[in-house]
Amino acid sequence: MTPALKLDGLRKAFGGLPATNNVSLEVTAGERRLIIGPNGAGKTTLFNLITGDLKPDAGAIRLFGEDVSHLRVHERAHRGLARTYQIITLFPKDSLEHNVVLSLLGLSKARWDAFRPLAIQASLRDEARRVLGMVGLEQRATRPIREVSYGEKRRVEIAMALAQRPRLLLLDEPLAGLSREERSAVKQLIDAISRDVTVVMIEHDMDTALDLAERVTVLHYGSVIVEGTRGEVVADPKTREVYLGN
Amino acid sequence: MKWLVRILFGLVLVGFPMLGGDFYVNLASQIFIAALFAASLNLLVGYGGLVSLGHAAWVGLAAYTSAWLYLRLGLGHSVTAPAALLLTTLMAALFGWIAMHASGLGFLMITLALAQVLWGTAYRWSAVTNGDNGLSGLTRPAPFGIALDKPAAFYYFALAVTILALWMIARFAGSPFGAALRGMRDEPRRMAALGHNVWLVRWITFVYSGFWGAVAGLLFVYYHKYIHPSTLSLTASAEALLGVIAGGAGTLAGPIVGAAIVMLLKNYVSAYLERWNMLLGIVFVLIVIFMPEGVVPGVRRWWTRWRRQ
Numbered sequence: 001m002t003p004a005l006k007l008d009g010l011r012k013a014f015g016g017l018p019a020t021n022n023v024s025l026e027v028t029a030g031e032r033r034l035i036i037g038p039n040g041a042g043k044t045t046l047f048n049l050i051t052g053d054l055k056p057d058a059g060a061i062r063l064f065g066e067d068v069s070h071l072r073v074h075e076r077a078h079r080g081l082a083r084t085y086q087i088i089t090l091f092p093k094d095s096l097e098h099n100v101v102l103s104l105l106g107l108s109k110a111r112w113d114a115f116r117p118l119a120i121q122a123s124l125r126d127e128a129r130r131v132l133g134m135v136g137l138e139q140r141a142t143r144p145i146r147e148v149s150y151g152e153k154r155r156v157e158i159a160m161a162l163a164q165r166p167r168l169l170l171l172d173e174p175l176a177g178l179s180r181e182e183r184s185a186v187k188q189l190i191d192a193i194s195r196d197v198t199v200v201m202i203e204h205d206m207d208t209a210l211d212l213a214e215r216v217t218v219l220h221y222g223s224v225i226v227e228g229t230r231g232e233v234v235a236d237p238k239t240r241e242v243y244l245g246n
Numbered sequence: 247m248k249w250l251v252r253i254l255f256g257l258v259l260v261g262f263p264m265l266g267g268d269f270y271v272n273l274a275s276q277i278f279i280a281a282l283f284a285a286s287l288n289l290l291v292g293y294g295g296l297v298s299l300g301h302a303a304w305v306g307l308a309a310y311t312s313a314w315l316y317l318r319l320g321l322g323h324s325v326t327a328p329a330a331l332l333l334t335t336l337m338a339a340l341f342g343w344i345a346m347h348a349s350g351l352g353f354l355m356i357t358l359a360l361a362q363v364l365w366g367t368a369y370r371w372s373a374v375t376n377g378d379n380g381l382s383g384l385t386r387p388a389p390f391g392i393a394l395d396k397p398a399a400f401y402y403f404a405l406a407v408t409i410l411a412l413w414m415i416a417r418f419a420g421s422p423f424g425a426a427l428r429g430m431r432d433e434p435r436r437m438a439a440l441g442h443n444v445w446l447v448r449w450i451t452f453v454y455s456g457f458w459g460a461v462a463g464l465l466f467v468y469y470h471k472y473i474h475p476s477t478l479s480l481t482a483s484a485e486a487l488l489g490v491i492a493g494g495a496g497t498l499a500g501p502i503v504g505a506a507i508v509m510l511l512k513n514y515v516s517a518y519l520e521r522w523n524m525l526l527g528i529v530f531v532l533i534v535i536f537m538p539e540g541v542v543p544g545v546r547r548w549w550t551r552w553r554r555q
Binding site for chain 1 (some may be wrong): 420421422425426436437438439
């Protein structure tokens with residue numbers, strides 16, 4: 001079976017400092033993969049390379065067997081790639097519904113319609129409501145983003161990604177900054193994502209997200225130092241070294 | 247209530263030439279042209295977040311093309327008008343492609359530079375543009391056999407074209423395409439990640455805004471029956487940009503109000519006050535201090551606050 005995501009010798013340096021250093025990894029379709037590592041390990045850089053926000057200095061990125069290394073960001077989205085952001089990146093003045101509609105528009109032909117009002121696109125609105133319902137925010141659909149709580153914004157981030165029905169979903173620290181209750185709500189949400197979707201998730205803190213993943217990759221200074229099942233990675237002394245310091 | 251205000255406003259617009267003298271009717275026509283010009287720029291500045299300081303290029307280019315084709319080739323308005331719109335739009339496509347290589351301040355500087363090239367050409371290429379003397383001896387078209395030489399006739403013509411253009415611009419802003427454009431103004435990276443082609447959407451907007459700028463240019467040259475390089479100047483671009491920002495960028499009514507303020511100060515107050523430019527400056531400083539978001543959103547804010555009390 002072709003892997004959902006395959007990275008070959010991916011490199012990216014900022015001013016001579018390697019942020020991604022010869023990273024190769026494979027994620028099988030339907031897998032839940034956790035990428036952990038301390039601050040500055042190059043986790044978000046790795047995501048930005050996969051999405052195309054950054055161009056790699058060397059190496060190749062394959063989505064479902066297709067080399068997408070030279071595709072632009074929006075073209076990769078059309079190949080079934082969706083992501084969320086560690087730092088919440090929403091449209092604060094617009095309603096939750098409008099945020100999700102923008103996400104739905106991204107893959108819809110209707111985005112080129114420059115004449116008919118957006119307001120009459122009932123199918124988009126209904127779908128946005130449905131997706132907001134999936135993350136438990138249907139009641140808040142008409143509220144502007146800036147009026148809802150941080151935890152709710154995190155859920156909108158996930159809703160916007162899920163709205164696109166992606167094949168590969170990249171979650172960048174989806175639990176960051178959440179209270180314990182909010183965290184378990186978001187965890188349930190991630191747990192409920194269909195197995196048709198491959199999920200790669202970044203977490204800074206190992207314990208919070210470990211139970212969401214089958215396989216774990218540990219990044220340190222831009223390199224993969226440990227990879228394996230949950231148990232293998234936890235037992236590996238190199239993991240401890242990274243997290244407990246030396 | 248809202249409908250009543252609209253109907254009243256419509257009646258005033260339609261009845262104005264019967265009440266006002268020629269001076270005021272002509273002033274109103276010029277305000278329509280300036281409003282259309284500012285509204286076309288607002289597509290870029292307000293909805294796209296792309297601040298251009300070269301928008302006068304489209305007014306000037308369309309005006310010069312139409313004038314030159316008439317004077318040198320003797321072509322009628324039914325040919326010169328579409329030809330001027332086409333050439334200007336194609337030029338906007340080229341300029342947009344160049345300017346879109348930069349963003350923010352770089353974009354502003356490139357649009358300024360490109361417009362300055364046209365301005366310099368208009369001044370220096372006398373064989374075609376007649377240099378500083380400008381091109382005169384032009385006529386107004388007579389659509390459906392109706393002569394537009396009387397102020398009232400031209401007023402209705404300019405009003406009709408402006409309303410049509412503003413309606414098209416409003417439809418554009420309210421469409422899915424417009425929503426995507428606004429999304430790119432606020433979070434371009436996120437929009438790209440959602441599958442939106444940021445570059446293409448912005449470029450199309452640039453071309454579209456250039457097209458409506460060209461329409462304003464045709465009205466401009468029909469009104470004045472004369473064209474001079476100053477139409478292409480930085481001052482002309484800056485005035486439109488001031489109008490957009492003062493009225494309220496990214497709103498439909500904002501550029502219209504802003505352009506009206508500029509035109510009234512320029513054409514009306516200047517009759518009484520020699521230093522009208524200073525007054526223009528003071529008015530803008532006051533707007534920026536009391537309504538930094540522009541007159542239209544500012545008045546709306548004051549109105550809702552007043553009604554709550």
